[in-house]
Amino acid sequence: MPEIEVFATTDDWAEACASRLASDLSAAITANGRALFAGPGGSTPAPIYARLAEARLEWSSVAVTLIDERYVPETSPESNARLIRDVLLTGPAAAARFVPLYSPAVTVDRAAAVAAAALRAEGGRFDTVLLGMGEDGHICSMFPDSPTLKTLLTPTLAPTVLGVPPGRDGAAPTIERLSVNLAYLAQAGRVILALKGAAKRTVYEREALGDPKVQPIAALIAAGVPLEVLWTEGS
Ligand SMILES: O=C(O)[C@H](O)[C@@H](O)[C@H](O)[C@H](O)COP(=O)(O)O
Numbered sequence: 152m153p154e155i156e157v158f159a160t161t162d163d164w165a166e167a168c169a170s171r172l173a174s175d176l177s178a179a180i181t182a183n184g185r186a187l188f189a190g191p192g193g194s195t196p197a198p199i200y201a202r203l204a205e206a207r208l209e210w211s212s213v214a215v216t217l218i219d220e221r222y223v224p225e226t227s228p229e230s231n232a233r234l235i236r237d238v239l240l241t242g243p244a245a246a247a248r249f250v251p252l253y254s255p256a257v258t259v260d261r262a263a264a265v266a267a268a269a270l271r272a273e274g275g276r277f278d279t280v281l282l283g284m285g286e287d288g289h290i291c292s293m294f295p296d297s298p299t300l301k302t303l304l305t306p307t308l309a310p311t312v313l314g315v316p317p318g319r320d321g322a323a324p325t326i327e328r329l330s331v332n333l334a335y336l337a338q339a340g341r342v343i344l345a346l347k348g349a350a351k352r353t354v355y356e357r358e359a360l361g362d363p364k365v366q367p368i369a370a371l372i373a374a375g376v377p378l379e380v381l382w383t384e385g386s
Pocket residue numbers: 190191192193194195196218219220231282283284285286289290291292
């Protein structure tokens with residue numbers, strides 16, 4: 152399993168994550184004239200996004216999207232798009248183009264198809280990805296016991312976006328979501344899993360040794376995702 156890289160402070164950790172993402176985006180712009188980045192919502196990425204926003208990049212050549220989204224409009228405080236706009240797409244980074252996963256389609260599955268087509272139009276491959284992980288081991292919207300989990304983790308499917316229903320009997324997720332699948336992570340240039348706190352370190356170590364059919368971290372490792380795990384105890 153990929154070794155955990157330990158950082159002494161939240162600042163060092165956020166700086167390391169942001170500088171790796173920025174260097175990948177810069178290399179992609181040099182090679183292809185454009186770059187595509189995908190990141191998560193949640194509480195973990197804000198300090199990383201704030202630093203990435205300060206990177207000296209040709210931001211007008213960068214497209215930014217999400218690895219997952221709640222099926223809510225940007226006006227909702229639960230919207231991951233809102234986090235990206237508020238924290239990452241500021242200052243010079245505001246010149247980047249945002250590709251949302253959410254659209255006000257009739258159903259979440261229809262919105263997922265629209266998002267999948269939008270990402271294909273951006274080249275269909277992430278140059279670099281930031282991931283968070285929940286304490287139940289979920290990444291993106293790949294939730295344990297979700298009926299969509301098996302499809303999201305099928306390594307032979309092409310990169311796509313799928314609708315994810317709410318969990319039954321109060322299980323996560325609480326509302327419909329959209330998520331990229333394993334293939335999107337397997338074909339990425341680099342995938343940084345940013346973890347904070349003792350509990351998540353323990354979860355990662357357990358999940359990495361789990362069943363790739365039902366445990367997303369184990370599935371990433373089995374699929375050969377170019378995964379780097381950066382951890383800090385956090386303060
Ligand atoms: O919920 C989202 O929007 C995510 O993209 C999700 O996969 C997130 O990364 C984890 O739930 C960790 O969330 P925290 O960073 O808040 O612990």
